[in-house]
Amino acid sequence: MIRIQRVYEPPQPDDGRRFLVERLWPRGVKKEVLPMDAWLKDVAPSDDLRRWFGHDPERWEEFRRRYFAELDSKPEAWRPLVEAARRGNVTLLYSARDTEHNNAIALKSYLEERLG
Numbered sequence: 001m002i003r004i005q006r007v008y009e010p011p012q013p014d015d016g017r018r019f020l021v022e023r024l025w026p027r028g029v030k031k032e033v034l035p036m037d038a039w040l041k042d043v044a045p046s047d048d049l050r051r052w053f054g055h056d057p058e059r060w061e062e063f064r065r066r067y068f069a070e071l072d073s074k075p076e077a078w079r080p081l082v083e084a085a086r087r088g089n090v091t092l093l094y095s096a097r098d099t100e101h102n103n104a105i106a107l108k109s110y111l112e113e114r115l116g
Helices: 047-053 057-072 075-087 103-115
Strands: 002-006 017-020 090-094
Touching (some): 002 103, 017 075, 047 057, 057 075, 057 103, 075 103, 090 103
């Protein structure tokens, strides 16, 4: 199972493996304090795409289309997440304030399609 969670929320017992899926380190979070298995910068949207989107809900569908195209071109970035999800729970950590339009939600959808 793949879950998503803001980095500012406390870990849950059933989180499984926890992966930060942001290109930039979250503000106000010390690296040594965030419980996670890995920081996967390369699975995050490119800087250009991230800036273009700007968490604008009106750009959400186009953001997803562009982000999925980026992910299609770099399977080495997301394949470890699919493999981890096949073995157990995976939690994708993100820092955006918008809990409905962010890269972790899009990535979860993308990964679930690959899981079948």
